[in-house]
Amino acid sequence: MLVIDGSQGEGGGQIFRTSLTLSMCLQKPVRIKNIRAGRSKPGLLRQHLACLRAGQAICGAEISGDELGSTEVIFKPGRVVPGEYRFAIGSAGSTSLVFQTVLLPLLLSDGVSEVCLEGGTHNGHAPSFDFIEKSFLPLMAQLGYRAEIELERYGFYPAGGGQWRALIQPVQELKPLDLTSRGALLATEAVVTSAQIPGHIAKRELQQIRKRCHWPEEVLHRRQVESAGPGNIVSLRAFSEQITEVAEVVGEKQLSAERVAGRAAKAMKRYLEADVPVGEHLADQILLPMVLGKGGRFTTLEPSLHLQTNIEVIRQLTGVEVALTKESDFVWSVTTHPNSPLSPLGGEG
Known part of the structure; x- marks a missing residue:
């Protein structure tokens, strides 16, 4: 049994989720120890437990350590079965992270799946529904992975209560990624989404974006939505010929509207000035689809x-080795060449 140490590197929940996904795709049992050892509150939180139980549901895995606060889990996967699934976190934890945990195993299965997710839809330190829809899934489509999503209810921390659905199609043909240029910048857009908070907050955030990014008034949008509790997120989008980048910051009680918008503007400015196609967070998320597919470079x-x-x-x-190469002061290349079929439809590099 493969053993993964959750305290290595940044020591967060991603180690746990990556291990679960690969365990299911490769049909290899795994023991994950020291889970989230690098966090102030180690062990499984509700959203990590939801990832574990979602993984168990789609493949009938034998598991141990499935309880809040657990720092060690054993996961023995069975065959992934496509179908209809509902995963409720039971808190405002990120539904997007649960979705990404089970997405590749279901994509690489032999049938269509429909997944309903309940919990947080726009969370800090996690991709939002908008990021998944505008940035992640379009890039996945370039690799041959197909999924469609629809938002039904917004869910902000701490109330949660959000809900969305995903229709996941089995892979027909995978392609290597070759993305070293984003092409021409076609459009930019700022969307401030708010629920149950004073209107002046969104107005101040948009004013700050205009000041920092110098974007015209017509691309600045306020979106007032209904949700179980109050919430706010600033989302900046850059639409290029080859890719869409989304830079987001979730509002917090201790952060002023100007600081929330300023952080998003700073992240977008850094991305645009570097003239790279793949942003910091998307780079992290596209690795597994590449390794389980035909590899490539970005x-x-x-x-x-x-x-x-x-x-x-x-x-x-x-x-599989993933090579990081520094091209210039601000540009790095990421390359992977799978040398054996890692999944039922995996590529030979």
Whole structure:
């Protein structure tokens, strides 16, 4: 049984989720120890427990350690079975992270799946529904992975209560990724989404974006929505010929509207000035689809510890090497060449 140490690198929940996904795709049992050892509150939180139980549901896995606060889990997967599934986190934890845990196993199964997710839809430190829809899934489609999603209810921390659905199609043909240029910048857009908070907050956030990004009034949008509790997120989008980047910051009580918008503007400015196609967070999320598919190459910003840790966990579980190469002060290339079929439809590099 493969053993993965959750305290390595950045020591967060991604190590746990990557291990679960690869265990299911490769049909290899795994023991994950020291889970989230790098966090102030180690062990499984509700959203990590939801990932574990979602994985168990789609493949009938034998598991141990499935309780809140657990720092060690054993996961013995069975065959992944496509079908209709509902995963409720039971809190405002990120539904997107649960979705990404089971997405590849279901994509690489032999039938269509429909998944309903309940919990948080726009969370800090996790991709939002908008990020999944606008940035992640379109890039997945370039690799040959197809999924459609629809938002039914917004869910912000701490109330949660959001809901969305995903229709996941089995892979027909996978393609290598070759993304070293984003092409021409076609459009930019800022969307501030708010629920149950004073209107002046969104107005101030948009004013700050206009000041920092110098974007015209017509691309700045306020979206007032209904949700179980109050919430706010600033989402900046850059639409290019080859890719869409989404930079987001979730509002918090201790952060002013100006600081929330300023952080999003800073992240978008860094991305645009580097002239790379793949942003920091998307770089992290596209690795597994590449390794389980036909590999490829892309350029991105300086690798985060999150990305470097994910690369190491992938190497430990698959034997596939992912090369990081510094091209210039602000540009790095990421290359992987799978040398054996890692999944039922995996590519030979």
